[in-house]
Amino acid sequence: SVHGGGHVLAQPDYRFPRILGKSDPELDAPAEIWRFFSQLPR
Template identity: 45%
Template sequence: MINGTADPIIPYEGGRVKFFGRSLGNVISALGTAEIFVESHDGAKTTQTIRFQHIHPDDLTSVERRIWLQDQHELVSLLTVHGGGHVVPQSIAKFPKLMGKVNLDFSAPREAVNFWRLTGG
């Protein structure tokens, strides 16, 4: 999961979803959503939190990854983009400013490929 804390549409802390002034219902927090996925697995779990290296000085966002592990297997990964908007963190595509800030320190598509182990082998 990748969520921005300044997402103008889906509130990171949960609450009302808004899109161009229309209310589209409520959501739970990003952390609460991740924990629901974690709870769907029986047994003991551990967590790790990693802060990404800040590479681009003009980028006003930062990234923290929280990982839930079970027997060293990654169950759930929540990447919190502090100050990030409703965008896909990466450095190629451009998004309208009204969607919020984009983090340039990592590639969300690459993170998904790595998490799901979709690389050739």
């Protein structure tokens, strides 16, 4: 989780409505999730 983050998956190409909370435009959550799982052994 991201301390102080909102309730969305941060994506640099999409801005969510403010009501959903803060979103870090520097973080690409889908890319980070893919990077994490792609490093696991199959």
